[in-house]
Amino acid sequence: MTTPENTPETIQPMMATRNLSKRYEDGVLxxxxxxxxxxxxxxxxxxxxxxxxxxxxxxxFLNFIDPTEGEAIVDGIITHQEPLKAKAKIAYVSENVMLYxxxxxxxxxxxxxxxGGKTSYSAEDYQKVxxxxxxxxxxxxxxxxxxSKGMRQKCGIAIAILKDAPAIxxxxxxxxxxxxxxxxxxxxxxxxxxxxxxxxMSTHDIFRAKQVADIVGIMxxxxxxxxxxxxxxVGEDLEKLYVEYMxxxxxxxxxxxxxxxxxx
Amino acid sequence: xxxxxxxxxxxxxxxxxxxxxxxxxxxVLILLSIFIGIQEYRGAVRQYETAVxxxxxxxxxxxxxxxxxxxxxxxxxxxQIFVSGxxxxxGRMTGISRWEEIKLRRSNYSDxxxxxxxxxxDFTFIVQIALSLLAILFTYDAINGEREQGTLKxxxxxxxxxxxxxxxxxxxxxxxxxxxxxxxxxIGLLLVMLxxxxxxxxxxxxxxxxxxxxxxxxxxxxxxxxxxxxxxxxSSSSFLILLVAWVTLxxxxxxxxxxxxxxxxxxxxxxxxxxxxAKFSQERWDQHSALISERYxxxxxxMEGLSPExxxxxxxxxxxxxxxxxxxxxxxxxxxxxxxxxxLQEDLRNRRAAQEKLAFLLSxxxxxxxxxxxxxxxxATDINLKNRYEDAMRDYRTAFNxxxxxxxxxxxxxxxxxISISSETGVNIDTGDIDTKSLDLSEVPRxxxxxxxxxxxxxxxxxxxxxxxxxxLIAFAGAFSGFIRYDVR
Ligand SMILES: Nc1ncnc2c1ncn2[C@@H]1O[C@H](COP(=O)(O)OP(=O)(O)OP(=O)(O)O)[C@@H](O)[C@H]1O
Ligand SMILES: [Mg+2]
Numbered sequence: 245m246t247t248p249e250n251t252p253e254t255i256q257p258m259m260a261t262r263n264l265s266k267r268y269e270d271g272v273l274x275x276x277x278x279x280x281x282x283x284x285x286x287x288x289x290x291x292x293x294x295x296x297x298x299x300x301x302x303x304x305f306l307n308f309i310d311p312t313e314g315e316a317i318v319d320g321i322i323t324h325q326e327p328l329k330a331k332a333k334i335a336y337v338s339e340n341v342m343l344y345x346x347x348x349x350x351x352x353x354x355x356x357x358x359x360g361g362k363t364s365y366s367a368e369d370y371q372k373v374x375x376x377x378x379x380x381x382x383x384x385x386x387x388x389x390x391x392s393k394g395m396r397q398k399c400g401i402a403i404a405i406l407k408d409a410p411a412i413x414x415x416x417x418x419x420x421x422x423x424x425x426x427x428x429x430x431x432x433x434x435x436x437x438x439x440x441x442x443x444x445m446s447t448h449d450i451f452r453a454k455q456v457a458d459i460v461g462i463m464x465x466x467x468x469x470x471x472x473x474x475x476x477x478v479g480e481d482l483e484k485l486y487v488e489y490m491x492x493x494x495x496x497x498x499x500x501x502x503x504x505x506x507x508x
Numbered sequence: 509x510x511x512x513x514x515x516x517x518x519x520x521x522x523x524x525x526x527x528x529x530x531x532x533x534x535x536v537l538i539l540l541s542i543f544i545g546i547q548e549y550r551g552a553v554r555q556y557e558t559a560v561x562x563x564x565x566x567x568x569x570x571x572x573x574x575x576x577x578x579x580x581x582x583x584x585x586x587x588q589i590f591v592s593g594x595x596x597x598x599g600r601m602t603g604i605s606r607w608e609e610i611k612l613r614r615s616n617y618s619d620x621x622x623x624x625x626x627x628x629x630d631f632t633f634i635v636q637i638a639l640s641l642l643a644i645l646f647t648y649d650a651i652n653g654e655r656e657q658g659t660l661k662x663x664x665x666x667x668x669x670x671x672x673x674x675x676x677x678x679x680x681x682x683x684x685x686x687x688x689x690x691x692x693x694x695i696g697l698l699l700v701m702l703x704x705x706x707x708x709x710x711x712x713x714x715x716x717x718x719x720x721x722x723x724x725x726x727x728x729x730x731x732x733x734x735x736x737x738x739x740x741x742x743s744s745s746s747f748l749i750l751l752v753a754w755v756t757l758x759x760x761x762x763x764x765x766x767x768x769x770x771x772x773x774x775x776x777x778x779x780x781x782x783x784x785x786a787k788f789s790q791e792r793w794d795q796h797s798a799l800i801s802e803r804y805x806x807x808x809x810x811m812e813g814l815s816p817e818x819x820x821x822x823x824x825x826x827x828x829x830x831x832x833x834x835x836x837x838x839x840x841x842x843x844x845x846x847x848x849x850x851x852l853q854e855d856l857r858n859r860r861a862a863q864e865k866l867a868f869l870l871s872x873x874x875x876x877x878x879x880x881x882x883x884x885x886x887x888a889t890d891i892n893l894k895n896r897y898e899d900a901m902r903d904y905r906t907a908f909n910x911x912x913x914x915x916x917x918x919x920x921x922x923x924x925x926x927i928s929i930s931s932e933t934g935v936n937i938d939t940g941d942i943d944t945k946s947l948d949l950s951e952v953p954r955x956x957x958x959x960x961x962x963x964x965x966x967x968x969x970x971x972x973x974x975x976x977x978x979x980x981l982i983a984f985a986g987a988f989s990g991f992i993r994y995d996v997r
Contacts, residue, residue: 306665308997328667336665342658344516346523358512359666400662407666 257281258442263314292463298446341400517680542696545589577605593889647733649743731983738990765871
C-alpha cells in the first residue's frame with residue numbers, strides 16, 4: 245500500500261478538485277473553492293452536516309452539474325470538458341440506489357455493466373459479486389421491486405464493483421445497511437483500496453470514517469474546514485473534533501482561520 | 509452501447525403490464541375492423557350485383573327506345589375496408605335517361621345496423637385514435653419517469669452519450685410497439701387475401717403506402733411523447749400535457765378546422781339554392797305572363813273595329829306567327845331559368861371547393877388531419893369521390909343518350925308520345941313503338957367506374973406526407989434538444 249506521504253511528487257491523484265465552486269440557479273453557494281485530492285489506494289471520507297456540499301461535490305465529479313468555477317479532475321481528465329471519458333473511470337453508488345424494478349438483480353447488473361463498458365461477464369461473475377456484497381443467492385433472480393432499501397444498496401455496490409473503475413464515488417453508501425452488512429462493506433472497501441482504487445465517500449458515520457479512511461475531510465457550508473490524515477487521527481476523538489469544527493467554524497472567525505490553516 | 513440500451517427498452521416495454529392490455533386491445537380492434545370491413549364489403553358487392561342484374565333485366569324487358577332508360581351504380585371498392593372516408597355518405601346510384609339529371613342517391617348499401625355501429629371504426633380510425641394514444645402511453649414517462657425512478661442518474665454515471673440514449677428510447681419504443689402491431693395488421697391482410705377480394709396491383713401498392721403513412725403517423729406520436737417527456741420533470745405533468753395535446757390534435761383541430769372554415773367561407777344550403785331558384789322562376793313567369801297579356805291586348809287592339817268575318821280571317825292568318833312568337837318567348841323563359849339554375853349550381857360548387865380548401869388548410873395544423881386526408885386520398889374515399897362519380901356518370905349519360913337517340917333515328921321512332929283524338933278511333937296514345945319485340949341491347953354502352961390510379965392517389969397525399977415528416981422532425985428536434993439540456997438528477 246502506497247500512501248501519499250511516502251512519494252508525494254510522483255503520484256498523480258486519481259481524483260482531485262481545483263478551486264471547485266458551485267452556485268445553484270437559485271443563488272445558493274453550495275460549494276466554495278474546494279480543493280481536495282484522492283490518490284490511488286486511498287480512501288477519502290467527507291464528513292459534514294446536511295447541506296454541507298458533499299453530494300454537490302460528487303455530482304460535479306459525474307458532471308451531473310457544471311461547476312461555476314474551478315474543475316473536478318479524474319485521472320487527469322477535467323470532468324466537465326470530457327465527461328464521457330471521465331465517467332468511464334468512475335464507479336458510483338448513490339445514497340439511495342434505484343434500479344429497474346421490473347428487472348431481476350442479475351438483469352440490472354448485466355445492463356449497467358454493459359453501460360460501464362464491461363461486456364464479457366457471465367452469470368456466475370454476477371452471482372459471485374452479489375454474494376460478495378452480501379446478497380443471498382435466492383434473491384438474485386427476484387425482481388428489484390421486491391427488494392428492501394439495503395438490498396438495493398448492496399446491488400448498487402455490486403454494480404460499482406463490477407465496473408472495475410479506478411475511481412470510486414460513494415454518497416453515503418452505508419445508509420440503509422444493517423450493522424452486519426455495514427461491517428462487511430467496510431471490509432469490502434478495504435479490499436478495493438488494496439486493489440489500488442481511489443475512493444471518495446461522503447458519510448455521516450464518524451466511527452466508520454475513522455475506522456477506514458486514510459483522509460477525513462470535514463465540510464461546512466461548501467467549504468472544507470478541516471482535513472486530517474489517518475496518522476493525525478490516531479488517539480483523537482473524531483466525533484469531538486467534528487463537533488468542534490462544525491460549531492467553531494460557525495461561532496468564531498478565529499477558529500475558522502485556524503481551520504483554513506489546517507486545510508492549507 | 510446503443511444495442512444494449514435498445515435491448516433494455518424492448519424488454520421494459522414488453523415486460524410492462526400495460527403492454528399486454530393495450531396491445532391486446534389494439535390487436536383485437538385492428539382484426540375486428542378488418543373482419544367487419546370485409547363482411548360489409550362483401551354484403552355491398554352482393555347488393556351491387558343484385559341491383560345491376562335487376563337493372564339489366566328491366567332493360568331487357570323494355571320494348572321501346574323512346575322510353576328506354578337505365579340506372580348505374582357505384583361499385584364497392586375493397587379499399588373502403590381500411591378507410592371508409594366519405595364512402596357511406598355518397599349516394600350509390602343514379603338514373604340515366606334523357607329527362608333526368610345525374611344525382612347520386614341512396615347513400616348506404618347496408619341496412620344492417622351492426623355495420624352502422626362499427627362503420628367508423630375502420631383501420632384509419634384505429635390508427636388515428638387508438639395507436640396514437642398507445643404511442644403516448646408508452647412514451648410519456650420515457651425520460652422523466654426514469655428520472656423519478658432514479659435510474660437516469662445511475663445510467664449517466666456511465667459513459668453514455670445523451671444523443672445515443674434518446675435515440676435508443678425512440679428506436680426501442682418504435683420497435684417495441686410497431687413489431688407487435690404488425691402482427692394483427694398482417695393477419696388482417698392475410699384475411700383479406702383469404703376472402704379473395706378483387707385487389708389489383710394498384711390496390712396493393714396503395715395499401716402498402718397506407719401502411720407507410722400509418723407508421724409515419726405513429727412515429728410522430730412516439731417522437732411527440734418523447735419530446736414532452738424530455739421537456740418536463742415529472743411524468744404526471746407530461747401525461748396531462750400529452751392528454752390535452754392529444755385531444756386537441758386528434759379530436760378538436762380536425763373538426764374545428766372544418767367548423768371555422770364554415771364560418772369564414774359560407775356555403776348556401778340546398779334549400780336556400782332551391783328557394784332562390786323557385787323565386788327567380790316565379791318572377792320570370794310573372795314577367796312572362798305580363799308580357800303575354802300585354803301582347804294579347806296589342807293583338808286585340810289591332811283587330812279593333814274589324815267585322816267578325818274580317819276578324820276571323822285576320823286571326824286565321826296571324827295564328828301561326830303568334831303561336832311561334834309565344835312559343836319562342838316561353839322557350840326564352842325556360843332557358844333563362846335553367847341558365848340561372850346552372851349559375852347557382854356553379855356558384856355553389858365553387859364556394860364549396862373554396863370552403864373545403866380552407867377547411868383542409870386549417871385542419872392540417874394537426875398531423876391527425878393530414879393523416880386522415882392522405883389515407884382517404886389513397887383509398888379513393890376522399891372528398892372528390894362524389895365528383896369523380898358524377899363526372900363519369902355524366903359522360904356515360906351523354907354516351908347513353910347519344911346511343912338511344914341514334915337508335916330512335918334509325919328506327920324512325922320519336923321520343924316521347926303523341927296523343928291524337930279522332931272521332932273514329934277515340935283517344936289514341938302513340939308512343940312511337942312500331943313493334944313490341946324486345947330491343948337489341950348488345951350495343952348499349954356499359955358504365956365503367958372511374959379509375960383511380962396510384963398517381964392520382966399519391967399526388968394529393970404528397971402535401972400530407974411532407975407535413976407528417978415535418979411534424980415528426982420537429983418533435984424529434986424538440987426531444988433531442990430538450991434531453992441534451994436535461995438535468996438527470
Ligand atoms: N438542485 C439544487 N438547486 C439549488 N440548491 C441546491 C440544489 N441541490 C443542492 N442544493 C443546495 O446546495 C447545498 C449543498 O447541498 P448538498 O446536497 O451538496 O449537501 P450534502 O452535503 O450532500 O447534504 P446531505 O448530508 O443532507 O446529503 C444545500 O444548501 C442545498 O440546499
Ligand atoms: Mg447528500
